[in-house]
Amino acid sequence: MQETPFSLEEFELLFKEHFKPLALLAYSVVKDKDVAKDVVQEFFVKFWETQHTIQLRGPFELYAARAVKNRSLNYIARQEVQDKHQQLFAALAPDNPDNSHAHREQFYQRLSHAIDCMPEQRRRVFLMSAAGNKKYADIARELNISVNTVKFHIKAAYVFLRNEAFLPLWISVLLTVFHFFEKFSQ
Incomplete structure (x- = not known):
């Protein structure tokens, strides 16, 4: 369990080590390379900003994979809502x-x-x-x-x-x- 926030060096190592596998995970959900990269970058930004409030109950890899998958699914859901809005406006x-x-x-x-x-x-x-x-x-x-x-x-x-x-x-x-x-x- 991480009790103190990651140092900048530790965070950079996490980013370098996990960015590519997390981007592949995000891509498997969103089916767009640029969006997948954005999802992972947004995850790391949010993690950096809130790391002092997060208590990891297991390996970082599991936490990061779950968070990136959830962010990817949220992206898909937002896209569906946006598409619905566009269809409804088109119908109007x-x-x-x-x-x-x-x-x-x-x-x-x-x-x-x-x-x-x-x-x-x-x-x-x-x-x-x-x-x-x-x-x-x-x-x-x-x-x-x-x-x-x-x-x-x-x-x-x-x-x-x-x-x-x-x-x-x-x-x-x-x-x-x-x-x-x-x-x-x-």
Whole structure:
């Protein structure tokens, strides 16, 4: 068990000895060399910053492997959340690429207005997740709320956005089509 923080020399030796195997472990999860290297570097930075609070209960290799694997899995989870956000925004956006700039601008103004109309806590949680790309657990910790509350706010925000930003566009399209058929049948 390490009772005192590692010296800089000891830390450098740990880094040199373990970086490559840990990067290979991270790569086996994230499937991207650059991301794997970043995950391992972030692990070592965090370890250096918090080493005085960590009590190793076994070899450093086991601790580091577990931490890097968890960080890699967290990266994958964040990517999935980010992909989900992008898909949901794409579903909200006008899907006709031939739409004029004015139509797209109108849509994004509606979207922005809808976000502004959300209750303050929901808006904050939603923006921290969608725009800030923060993990649910980080949002919960920062706002002193539960992860389930974060999930609830994000789900409610997307429902609200669909109703406030996307639905009015469809209603206007349906009214236009209805008006067209009404004129056509006369």
